Amino acid sequence: MTDVTHGAPVAAPRAFVSPATERRVVRIVLVLVAIAFLAIFLFLPLISVFYEAFRAGFSAFLRAVTERETASAIRLTLLVAAFSVPANLVFGVAAAWAIAKYEFKGKSLLITLIDLPFSISPVTSGLIYVLMFGAQGYIGPVLADHGIKIIFAVPGIVLATIFVTFPFIARELIPIMQAQGSQDEEAALSLGASGLKTFFRVALPNVKWALLYGVLLCNARAMGEFGAVSVVSGHIRGKTNTMPLQVEILYNEYNYGAAFAVASLLALLALFTLIVKSVLEWRYADEIAATRRH
Amino acid sequence: MNALASIDSEGSVALGEPVDVTIENVVKAFDDTPALHGVSLDVKAGELVALLGPSGSGKTTLLRILAGLDAPTAGRVLFGGEDALGLAVQDRNIGFVFQHYALFRHMTVFDNIAFGLTVRPRAQRPSKADIRRRVLGLIDLVQLNGLDKRYPTQLSGGQRQRVALARALAIEPRVLLLDEPFGALDAQVRKDLRRWLREIHDRTGHTTFFVTHDQEEALELADRVVVMSKGRIEQVGSADDIYDSPASPFVFGFIGESSLLPVTVADGAAVLDGVPTGLSAPGAAAGPATLGFRPHDVVLVEDDGPALRGRIIAERRHGARRRLELEVGREHHRAEIDVEVGAPRPEGGRIAFRPERWRIFPPR
């Protein structure tokens, strides 16, 4: 490592490298290796989705995504998101408010339980609803007697989606609300604002970017959920097929072009989510810094 | 003394021998903003030198250049006549202590101190038993006996500081560099450690630089004090030199309490806003200059001859005396003087005074 030559008349002037970083050539090699890794594992799959989707031309793509069963899958996916995202939004805000603004016993247990769905396989998530509401489940037969069908029907898909996307909004809100403390709300109350007014005029605007990001992430996951939905849906074409399930069916029928066409719509949704997230992060870096982790 | 014996028993002679340090015209620019403007300094082997200045004066930059953590834009640094800038930080053989210690949190006190020895190339690495003996000797030297298995988070601030110093000493540095070594400690611990650092220095005899913004610390501890301001050395000297014969209004103002007034020198005396002050300015060239005096070097005089005159705008208790804040001269320059607590308050707050000791500084 050391290139000190005691006999040399003049030490060759060399570029100074801060001891807290690497030599330039090492830096370049590390960046290139990282980019190569990401190119193979991240960029290539993304590119291939669009490449395969448009390989047969734009009109083939259009035909594929407007085909009757696919269109119905798109409608169902939007419907599922329209139920599950607001449900988790209300829960996320309520849970974050209770956890961030008050001190009470069992708080960390509550936080752990909120995270629970993250550590459960989506397939297991579907399974527990089948055990609960299925034809041989605990309350499935009772409900069936009243003409209510949950498994292999839309309600089951919504429930499974809610379960899988359960923690997203709460997880985005809790850290930022905790970091902000309660002074703003207390100030508003002391100025005579009502509780509700304080909540809508002070507390919510304070966390609006985290809230927006949480909703987007929750939405992306809700529309893209596969494993849990696959278990409870029953794959009834045109009825209980969401977009991801439609992708699977088309793919398994060797209808690759159509499968990738539908997949590309979901990939666009993912890209949109990432772009909004990045823009929010760049513009409101300080506000969102606390919610970096997932 | 045992500790020192074990340190000295290390075979290599070149290592740890204190060296002269020569700094020649060192310039440092960060993105075209100059941080050091041609700094030169000669330090003899074994000297304990304080780099004293306000933040932004370039003192830490100079220390980091000596260490090899930064490179100067121009200039030379010699350790014992040898070009130090050609050496990477690893080969410079210096001991560095950061203000916040930069201890390795995942290592015990023992492992922290031993680190510098264990990373040596195999040929130069002491045996395990040797390392153990030397580390324990250092732990003894810094009076942390029995704490060798502790982790840094289990230590007090003062103890961490001692670990940081022992770790720097372990590699038997030629030069010891301390960046605000007591900056993060309580006042009392600071005082204790200050005395203790002086003792260690007297026993080990390293050429030592320490950076501080605390004049008391610098004056009390250092053989020589280097006062820096805005990337320049203002004055180098002993504590007495710096305090009694400040070379510039900056040094006068930075060390101790002081008032500075813009005056004109005419006929060998200082004139403030056209009014004679009665203060002689021997040797000063005629023209604008700065008059400096210390608040406690002032006596009140009758308002009938040459004097400084001012109006009291505030007063407060200051130790055993009372401090008056004044507007002095026609142009209302600010100045502070101390008077006896029982001194009668003059009518209308008008007061005339004369420094018993003062200095006239030529313009920059």
Added chain:
Amino acid sequence: MARATAFAFRKPSVLPGFGLTLGFAVAYLSLIVLVPLAGLVVKTASMGWPEFWSLATDPRTLAALRLSFGASAAAAAMNAVFGLLVAWVLVRYEFPGKRIIDAMVDLPFALPTAVAGIALTAIYAPNGWIGRYAAEAGVKIAYTPIGIFIALVFIGLPFIVRTVQPVLEDMDREVEEMAATLGANRLQTVVRIVLPTLAPALLTGFALAFARAVGEYGSVIFIAGNIPYVSEIAPLLIVIRLTEFNYAAATAIATVMLALSFVILLAINLLQAWSRRRLGHD
């Protein structure tokens, strides 16, 4: 009376809505998560030990569990290396396109798993962009455990990067400079100072990536080939048992997976608590 218990249960606050928000949150949590999960536990418990044991130790189940946990561990380990590298270059270096790359690291979070699954299969199939060259070299990737490994690397990457990144950003550079002044070369500094400091974050990221990979379904089933005893993952076996209406077997596999995951996560959490106590950051 009620006041007194409420007082003991929580610290007083002037903000309104505690009862409402906590009550709603707990009720919703119970309905959506806890009660259905309890159903799984009850179902398992009602089975009786011999039945459960025979279902859980069925050779096909064991093979699937072994594959799921093994491939997940391998993928998480791969991600620990490359995720650390990605986090490192993103935090420490400047290079063109850095922001875009930083944003793209989250792609596996946002991309639906089924989409990732068919895309990876298209690339690694014997006629795919990469699979073609692998096939020429005699390596089959898609429809083998290697394919499973690749899918799990894809979905696990952000967990490592996003846990290591903030720690790396907060890391005190003076510690590295300190090591250099003590004579350590860069490699020694990285290995002996930087990596141990990052270890707790790496471990957390590893655990998260591992847990996610064990349960992963969508991105794997397309590329796996799904051959029993060879490339059939445990979540897929649950689905297969469900389609056979063999709820007991599906439940047994799910329970074993949950239990194993919790044991591993618990172990990692304890290890982390221990190292955190020692390093003193919390």
